Amino acid sequence: MSAPAGRSLVVVSAGLNNPSSTRLLADRLSAAVDRHLRDAGIDAGAEVIELRNHAQDLTNNLLTGFPSPRLQAAIDAVLAADGLIAVTPIFSASYSGLFKMFFDVLDRDGLAGKPSLIAATGGTPRHSLAIDHALRPLFAYLNAAVVATGVYAAAEDWGRAGLDADGSLVERIDRAAGELATAMITRPHEAPSDPFETPVPFEQLLGSTTAPD
Amino acid sequence: MQFGIFTVGDLTADPTTGQTLSEEDRIKVMVTVALKAEEIGLDVFATGEHHNPPFVPSSPTTMLGFIAARTQRLMLSTATTLITTNDPVKIAEDYAMLQHLAEGRVDLMMGRGNMGPVYPWFGQDIRNGIALAYENYALLHRLWREDVVDWSGRFRTPLTGFTSTPRPLDGVPPFVWHGSIRSPEIAEQAAFYGDGFFHNNIFWPKEHVQRMVDLYRRRFEHYGHGPANQAIVGLGGHVFMRANSQDAIREFRPYFDHAPVYGGGPSLEEYMEQTPMTIGSPQEVIDRTLSFREIVGDYQRQLFLADHAGLPLKTVLEQMDMLGELVVPVLRKEFAAMRSEGVPDGPPLHPRVTAAETAKSTEQVAAVAVA
Secondary structure, rough: OOOOOOOEEHHHHHOOOOOOHHHHHHHHHHHHHHHHHHHHHOOOOEEEHHHHHHHHHHHHHHHHHHOHHHHHHHHHHHHHOOOEEEEEEEEOOHHHHHHHHHHHOOOOOOOOEEEEEEEEEEOOHOOOOHHHHHHHHHHHOOEEEOOOOOEEEEHHHHHHHHHOOOOOOOOOOHHHHHHHHHHHHOOOOOOOOOOOOOOHOOOHHHHHOOOOO | OOOEEEOOOOOOOOOOOOOOOOHHHHHHHHHHHHHHHHHHHOOOEEOOOOOOOOOOOOOOOHHHHHHHHOOOOOOEEEEEEEEEOOHHHHHHHHHHHHHHHHHOOEEEEEEEEOOOOOOOOOOOOHHHHHHHHHHHHHHHHHOOOOOOEEOOOOOOOOOEEEOOOOHHHHOOOEEEEEOOOOHHHHHHHHHHHOOOOEEOOHOHHHHHHHHHHHHHHHHHOOOOOOOOOHEEEEEEEEEEEOOOOOHHHHHHHHHHHHOOOOOOOHHHHHHHOOOEEEEEOOOHHHHHHHHHHHHHOOOOEEEOOOOOHHHHHHHHHHHHHHHHHHHHHHHHHHHHOOOOOOOOOEEEEHHHHHHHHHHHHHHHHHHHHHH
């Protein structure tokens, strides 16, 4: 196999404040993935999508059925990316509504097979399992290739707890980033298929007996 | 080029008065709009088909048959006929019957419907939407072209030695359009048969409309029906006019803000920017509609939404008067002047309709000669 070309990384952050701890975590993860890719000799560009900037457009998309041009550009970036980092604050034991809205307006198959890293922030460490109880099932439904390590950062992780060597925030960020970088390098670089450019021929559709799920 | 009105038949409270029509009155409004369409010189009236409130038109051929009896030259159509949940045998029979009564003034547009529960109410599953559209239309297509049909498929009970009656008028089936907003499979289907493709672009950004129509045109040519620019394309349009744009916007805004399909989302201004909706002066409507040609190429049918969102009948009729007097005559002239060589100026008509039109223009020529 020839050396992989550059890889594109998109970071979706659902933090509400500016600055937010969610964005802080997103940036740390993004920088760590970038470092791992560079270590492997791969150029990576990271684009950050702050969902706060698309909040009105997301509501409008849910009501009208189509995205505004600006939201479409964000969706296209996610669909075309080789890797995804998705970070949300935990509200009421789960991802935030804003975070879910974005993944609700993506095509059902948009994330299929896409190397993804899930991460979340919260006030206390007691919500850390939301990563595995809420985020992981969502991305499993979307058929994303989610890496084994999810990263949860509680408020206290930004202090001393984040630095403790064993299982610290810094260590978990590095481990998750390494896993995502490996998945991005291993997966062949694929442009999303376009049903308008390459339509399924009539005879094949007429003969098809399998219902889409 | 054909111009007409399509109606969804919604029962929506007028947000400025809180009043909602009775079903009876709403149905009569639809008929009034159809008769008005003929009176002001439009070519087509197309009714929706729905099987759930707040919509009244569940029985399109009943309504179109009634309108056929009260009109002379209006084309009667649908927007859309549910090819997924209706029995294709019943569609074949109903529309052939209508074709006889209306002396050929009938075409129809296939659609899948977008209300989930309608599928199970008619014994189907929405996940089979595309498969139903394909299989049911394949059967309908044969029923109108073969006198005796043996058939079996996945969704309907098999037929052996079945003849759909009445046969299409003079053996010529109604022209069919396939309507879809977002499914490339339906553009592919329309192209395969060489049928028309209608994009109800009123809800969609132009880039998307362009991709759908472009796919249809390319595949129309691929399947050997003629050059891509001669494929038969129809578009929707949503307009509201007053002599002064600001008056149009002021008057229409409450209807936009409270309409079930628009309310609570983007502002009227954002919506006008992102979709073909045009609220303004007749000249703005003319300019915007002419710009559709830049998006999809020369096209054959333009339908406008007029009666909806609780607009009072008086207002709807005023809108139609403006369409008939100020907008459509200009559009006819301008579109005709721009149309490329060899591109049809409308969808195929039944030979009876063509004959009636020829007779009429001969009469007119004779009348002029006598005068």
